[in-house]
Amino acid sequence: MKQVVIIGAGPAGLTAAYELLKANEDYQVTILEESNTIGGISRTVKYNGKRMDIGGHRFFSKDARVTKWWEEIMPTQGALPYDYKKLGRQIETVPGGPxxxxxxxxxxxxxxxxxxxxxxxxxxxxxxxxxxxxKNMGLSATIKAGCSYMKSTVSKQEETSLENFYINRFGKVLYSMFFEGYTEKLWGRHPREISASWGAQRVKGLSIKAVIKDMFGKILPSGNKKEVETSLIEEFYYPKFGPGQLWETVADLIREMGGVIRMNCAVHAVHTENGKIVSLGYTDENGTEQTIAGDYFLSSMPVKDLIASMQSTPDAVPADIAQIAAGLPYRDFVTVGLLVDKLNLVNGTDIKTLGNITPDCWIYVQDVGVKLGRIQIFNNWSPYMLPDPEHHVWIGLEYFCNEGDDFWNMSDKDCTEFAIMELIKMGVIHSAANVQDSHRERVKKAYPAYFDTYDHMDDLIAYLNRYDNLFCIGRNGQHRYNNMDHSMATAFEAVDNIRKGITDKNNVWNVNTEQEYHEAKQTEPSAQ
Structure with missing residues (x-):
């Protein structure tokens, strides 16, 4: 049997394992997962009977293979969830759905x-x-924004930075209002210091023109409707108990098919010989040093860590490649879950919700007067994420930081108190007395960043491609700000190559580099 070793039990690693085992072609698959949880950044944290989604994961894709795969693992509902039932709304059904x-x-x-x-x-x-x-902008700001946008349509700036990328699509006024401060809050760098590649990947089709086109497309009948930009979609799928539920289900199916998933196993050495990976060294759950050999290796661990793990092998990593990998930047992430009795926010829409809470999945906090980047309202992702959605609101406050900085190093108590005070300052809650429970989660290397040595990423890719039996997949495996469906697509491509004996990796690295827009999200840091 061909031995396949996969580093990481996130969406990419689990998808690859499932696809290889489902093919039933004599593959023995072993996954080494550093943590004690399944799903990577797409996991669901369970705390005191409540569930937290790390970063928010909308299940929506223009990739038919991904959508079919999700449906295969977890069927779409046959009726709207109970919050709508209690409101007496007519039940909408999916034929044959549960x-x-x-x-x-x-x-x-x-x-x-x-x-x-x-x-x-x-x-x-x-x-x-x-x-x-x-009305919110005011007459003066609206006129300035309109004139600024018109100027941007006739006078394009060279897209040497993310700043110019945004200005070309929205004009300088709207850029200053809704992109500049938030982007700096998110990445810790001004947009002029960030590569336009980030915008080209994450904001491909989103612009004022796209918004207007979508608006008229909904008003005017058309027999030739084109695909809507993904940030303009109005519905998405979501597992009943959060994204981690789907990946935990996939992990169970992998085990049923004979795959092995070893938790708390941190890879620290990648052994190479003659242009191939021959084995991995790792520390198991008991702290014992282990070695595992294989015919094929799929890595979703951060590229920075992968290259560092290869440096003590006979095929020594060239100094320039090691330097590029060591300099790849990431942005880390902290989310504070708060259970509150109510939010001091008016629904403001015609969408009915249980308790008439605001229907937002996310609220983006553009004001630079607070550190808070985004508010997740878990009730609206799934009312099953908390025990009593009729009388409580379960929210996640998302902060972007760097591992080891002052915010990262705060105690749970200090961090929670800081978050509560920012909500009060914003007028989202009245006082700390509104908070019934809290929980903090910290996530390392949540978002691969596009600055520092990222400009030399092509050199790093060329070096990794020298190893015929190594496939880099997933968000961190490719140091690319992919969404969940793109990470899965890299796994599909890698598995296809393994099954067909193809050693060229271009199809794997080219996922989500096409110009057609897949998942426009402005500056939103979703791990979707």
């Missing part, structure tokens, strides 16, 4: 609602052309 009231392994159909919080006012996300938008 009822989430009586079935756990099910995808819910959810409304996609997100808004921007800016200067204590709420704007649609992405920015819409509704009268409320212009």
């Amino acid at each position: 009822d989430p009231e009586t079935t756990d392994r099910v995808m819910l159909v959810r409304n996609r609602v997100s808004r921007i919080y800016y200067q204590k006012k709420f704007f649609d996300y992405p920015i819409s052309m509704k009268p409320q938008t212009f």
Whole structure:
């Protein structure tokens, strides 16, 4: 049997293992996972009967293979979840789909609602052309924004930075209002220091022109409807108990098919000989040093760590390659879960929700007066994420930082108190007395960043491609800000190559580099 070793039990690693075992072609698959949880950044944290989604994961893709795969693992609901039932709304069904009231392994159909919080006012996300938008901006700012956008359509700047990328699509005024401060908050760098490649990958088709086109597309009948930009979609799928539920299910299926998943196993050495990976050295759950040999190796561990693990092998890593890998930057992430009795926010939409809470999945905090980047309202992702969604609201406050900085090193108590005070300052809650429970999670290397040595990423890719039996997959495996579906697609491509004996890796690295827009998200750092 061919021995396949996969580093990481996130979406890419689990997808690859499942696909190889499902092929039933004499592959023995072993996954080495550094942590004690399944799903990577797509995991669901369980705390005191509540569930937290790390970063938010909308299950939506233009890749038909991905969508079919999700449906195969977890069918789409046959009825809307119980919050709508209690409101007396007519039940919408998917033919043959299960009822989430009586079935756990099910995808819910959810409304996609997100808004921007800016200067204590709420704007649609992405920015819409509704009268409320212009009212919130005021006449003067609206005129300035319009003139600025018109100027950007005739006078394009060379896209040498993310700043120029945004200005070309939205004009300088809107860029200053809704992109500049938030981007710096997110990445810890001004947009002029960040490569335009990030925008080209994450914001491909989103622009004022796309918003207007979508608006008229919904009003005017057309027999030739084109695909909508992903940030403009109105619905998405979501597992009943969060994204981790799907990946835990996949892990169970992998074990049933004979695959092995070893938890708490940190890879620290990659042994190479004659242009191939021959084995991995790792520390197991008991702290014992182990070695595992293989015919094929798929890595979703951070490229920085992969190269560092290769440096003590006979095929020594060239100094310039090691330097590029060591300089690859990441942004780390902290989320504070708060259970509150109510939010001091008006629904403000015609979407009915249980308890008439605001229907947002996310609220983007553009104001630079607070460190908070985004508020997740877990009730609206799935009402099954908390025990009593009728009387409580379970929210996640998302902060972007660097591992080891002052915010990262805060105690749970200090961090929670800091987050609560920012909510009070913003007027989202009245006082700390509104908070019934809390939990903090810290996530390392959550977001691969596009600055520092990233400009030399092509050299690093060329070096890694020298190893015929090594496939780099997933977000961190490719140091690319991929969404969940793109990470899965890299696994599909790698598995296809293994099964067909193809050693060229271009199809694997080219996932999500096409110009057609897959997942426009402005500056939102979703791990979707």
